[in-house]
Amino acid sequence: xxxxxxxxxxxxxxxxxxxxxxxxxxxxxxxxxxxxxxxxxxxxxxxxxxxxxxxxxxxxxxxxxxxxxxxxxxxxxxxxxxxxxxxxxxxxxxxxxxxxxxxxxxxxxxxxxxxxxxxxxxxxxxxxxxxxxxxxxxxxxxxxxxxxxxxxxxxxxxxxxxxxxxxxxxxxxxxxxxxxxxxxxxxxxxxxxxxxxxxxxxxxxxxxxxxxxxxxxxxxxxxxxxxxxxxxxx
Amino acid sequence: xxxxxxxxxxxxxxxxxxxxxxxxxxxxxxxxxxxxxxxxxxxxxxxxxxxxxxxxxxxxxxxxxxxxxxxxxxxxxxxxxxxxxxxxxxxxxxxxxxxxxxxxxxxxxxxxxxxxxxxxxxxxxxxxxxxxxxxxxxxxxxxxxxxxxxxxxxxxxxxxxxxxxxxxxxxxxxxxxxxxxxxxxxxxxxxxxxxxxxxxxxxxxxxxxxxxxxxxxxxxxxxxxxxxxxxxxxxxxxxxxxxxxxxxxxxxxxxxxxxxxxxxxxxxxxxxxxxx
Numbered sequence: 353x354x355x356x357x358x359x360x361x362x363x364x365x366x367x368x369x370x371x372x373x374x375x376x377x378x379x380x381x382x383x384x385x386x387x388x389x390x391x392x393x394x395x396x397x398x399x400x401x402x403x404x405x406x407x408x409x410x411x412x413x414x415x416x417x418x419x420x421x422x423x424x425x426x427x428x429x430x431x432x433x434x435x436x437x438x439x440x441x442x443x444x445x446x447x448x449x450x451x452x453x454x455x456x457x458x459x460x461x462x463x464x465x466x467x468x469x470x471x472x473x474x475x476x477x478x479x480x481x482x483x484x485x486x487x488x489x490x491x492x493x494x495x496x497x498x499x500x501x502x503x504x505x506x507x508x509x510x511x512x513x514x515x516x517x518x519x520x521x522x523x524x525x526x527x528x529x530x531x532x533x534x535x536x537x538x539x540x541x542x543x544x545x546x547x548x549x550x551x552x553x554x555x556x557x558x559x560x561x562x563x564x565x566x567x568x569x570x571x572x573x574x575x576x577x578x579x580x581x582x583x584x585x586x
Numbered sequence: 587x588x589x590x591x592x593x594x595x596x597x598x599x600x601x602x603x604x605x606x607x608x609x610x611x612x613x614x615x616x617x618x619x620x621x622x623x624x625x626x627x628x629x630x631x632x633x634x635x636x637x638x639x640x641x642x643x644x645x646x647x648x649x650x651x652x653x654x655x656x657x658x659x660x661x662x663x664x665x666x667x668x669x670x671x672x673x674x675x676x677x678x679x680x681x682x683x684x685x686x687x688x689x690x691x692x693x694x695x696x697x698x699x700x701x702x703x704x705x706x707x708x709x710x711x712x713x714x715x716x717x718x719x720x721x722x723x724x725x726x727x728x729x730x731x732x733x734x735x736x737x738x739x740x741x742x743x744x745x746x747x748x749x750x751x752x753x754x755x756x757x758x759x760x761x762x763x764x765x766x767x768x769x770x771x772x773x774x775x776x777x778x779x780x781x782x783x784x785x786x787x788x789x790x791x792x793x794x795x796x797x798x799x800x801x802x803x804x805x806x807x808x809x810x811x812x813x814x815x816x817x818x819x820x821x822x823x824x825x826x827x828x829x830x831x832x833x834x835x836x837x838x839x840x841x842x843x844x845x846x847x848x849x850x851x852x853x854x855x856x857x858x859x860x861x862x
Contacts, residue, residue, distance in 0.1 A: 401768075427767070427770045427771060427772045427773075428770065429770075430767075430768065430769070430770040431769070431770035435768045435769075437768075441761070441764070441765050441768075443762055443765065455769045458766065458769050458770060458771045458775060459769075459770060502769070506769075506770075
């Protein structure tokens with residue numbers, strides 16, 4: 353599904369954000385990406401989203417090399433993914449229903465399918481009774497569930513969750529990851545960046561640890577042979 | 587900020603409209619002056635009047651002419667000379683020549699027309715007003731150039747103001763735009779509401795400016811008709827033209843201002859989908 357081969361991302365003054373990273377994420381996998389600040393987690397997500405250009409190496413998604421995607425094709429590429437943000441990124445003036453529906457409008461869905469699909473997706477995240485509420489009337493956990501509903505409403509093949517539990521209380525955190533796990537059960541690949549080790553420990557998913565721009569550990573046993581610091585986590 | 591841009595755009599359109607009105611009025615006044623503009627063509631004493639008439643008729647640039655006999659001329663001098671003095675110059679002893687008052691259709695061909703008149707048999711000389719004609723014609727050209735640059739400058743100012751408004755609007759909505767881009771919205775999808783905003787600002791300002799100018803100008807016409815020694819055009823003479831001009835300017839400036847700004851903004855500041 354996602355094959356990353358020897359990618360390097362070098363910023364000005366020879367700062368290596370990612371240095372020779374290779375990974376392979378299978379379709380339907382759930383992957384936690386962990387690491388300290390500055391380890392390269394954000395850069396990895398930015399490169400997958402093609403928000404930044406790779407200095408060298410390649411990223412293949414479903415066999416297609418994303419370095420060859422043209423600017424005008426980017427929106428269509430990003431529609432294959434759903435993004436969940438740490439700060440929810442909901443539009444305050446819109447209701448829960450509208451926040452989810454507008455993701456469908458962007459891809460050109462008709463009103464009939466929006467009216468059918470949005471309530472279904474909201475029921476998946478247990479928000480069926482709150483579709484007319486505004487984000488300011490919701491708790492942190494509920495807001496994140498709206499974000500999740502928006503991310504999955506267009507049936508993406510990949511979900512990228514950037515610290516989705518960072519702004520909510522611990523009890524809600526498990527609930528959010530459980531929802532992501534449920535989505536994953538239906539075959540959606542989930543890449544979740546997190547600092548929250550308690551969540552990571554609780555779920556039996558693959559863990560990739562980044563450190564100073566390199567893969568320090570990968571529980572799937574994918575070994576970066578060029579790195580001496582690699583450790584295999586079982 | 588939208589209110590500020592509407593106000594600035596109204597000011598720009600009012601100034602553009604005022605320039606247009608002044609230009610139209612100058613054109614109108616010049617046309618009147620041109621119409622009235624005539625020279626006197628003096629004839630030799632033994633000139634054949636019919637031949638001279640025929641010669642004048644053959645010149646295209648002459649819109650009209652009147653015969654001005656030497657008897658009429660001496661009558662006109664009576665007031666200045668007094669009846670006793672002018673009495674000596676009546677009949678055979680009248681020293682003044684017969685003449686024609688000739689009006690031109692196009693002042694820019696003044697010199698060429700004078701040359702043609704001088705070629706007519708029986709014509710002695712003409713009263714030369716070429717300098718005045720040239721000045722009037724130059725004034726028209728100068729004002730046309732000035733109006734052109736005023737309209738261009740004000741257009742540029744309006745463009746800048748609309749562009750700034752859209753930029754601020756986009757900056758205020760950058761959060762929303764980030765979300766749109768992350769979900770896969772195309773640039774056109776993001777552009778559309780801002781382009782509509784630009785067009786709305788432009789059209790709304792144009793409509794308000796039109797009615798404001800109409801009120802101001804009508805008030806000015808009322809005052810001017812009692813104070814200025816010549817007629818000026820009523821607003822109705824160019825109201826349709828003005829409305830079309832304002833709406834087109836508003837639409838075009840709004841749309842261009844909006845689209846250019848959004849294009850630049852999307853390229854420079856909105857390149858990041860997710861800000862970590």
